[in-house]
Amino acid sequence: MLLSSERVAVVETVPIEGCRYCVVGFPDVGLVSSIALGHAVLEARMVEVGYLESDAFPPVLVVHDGAPKPPLRLYRRGEVVVVVSEMPMDFPLITPVTRALVQWAATKGVELLITMSGIAVPNRLEIEVPEVYGVASGPPVRKVMEAAHVPALEEGFLAGLHAALMKEALATGVPCLILLAQAHLKYPDPGAAAAVINALNRLVGWTVDTKELLAHEDEVRLRLRALMQRTQQHMQEVQKGHEQEIPLLYT
């Protein structure tokens, strides 16, 4: 059983300085952040600069191009560092991982921590272009969000690693923004991922093209079945159902 004081280390394989934005995505609703950041890493040819490690992580490695790699890795392009995970996070690891990431971002002087996910909508098939909503940690981030034409999610619940990351950011004082795209709950949703990429482009000054992603939507949906299925169980553990409820003190 992992306690929140258990060590999770952010290891830089290439020293990281001058990082303005840190964008974090873990497998969640519709695999939105995983698809978006996976596409961005390849499309923008981001450079691998580090990884996360902990004795409490399961003994899982991923092999790419014959090279063994930890499943949670950092990539960089310019002022943006991206954190991607090839596995959903086990519930007891969520707090230690988010705490380690936020503390790392604070020491690096990150100006804005951005995390993203899907928000499940039952009528996703009727939605041609999913909307992206934002949750800002405070007024300065809210201004940035509005300048990027991302409307605010005004009332609701959030559950998952993105919620945990915001909790840590609020406690530590690191500016944080959550992006949420309307998405399928249980099926990989490249359309929602493309919507999030467009919002991210406006926020961090990227020009990641989504044409290829949308042209190969079906291939993405086929390839990520196992990850989506594995993520479903984790979504139950974090009480994802809350996201469909109205809060008690709704105004």
Next chain:
Amino acid sequence: MAFGLFDELAQELWDLERGSFTPLVSVTETEDRVIVEVDLPLVQKEDICLRLVEEGLEVEASLTRCVRYARWGTVQRSCEFRTLYKIVALPCPVVAEGTTATFRKGILRVELSKRRDVNVRISVT
């Protein structure tokens, strides 16, 4: 193909013998209907074959093209996958009459009527 050792999540997502992938499926119920949703990427409506069998709802759909992940794993890399296939277990008995099936934006939605053998009203005293 059942590996047995692996957790349920990892089992049966692909079948080398059949050359098939197992699609993602979602089963929900209303009072009188069972609704099955199946995510069928790379499939055209005409190539979907649906059957009600003893074990459940059998879904077979040929992919518009063969898919091969030439760099994946060991045996997997040589397999040409040609279909999506699954027998979806149903939560209760259903009847074939009144079944509807629609295919939209790559998602198959099948609505089946629950079987009602017995309908006896019980009075409460």
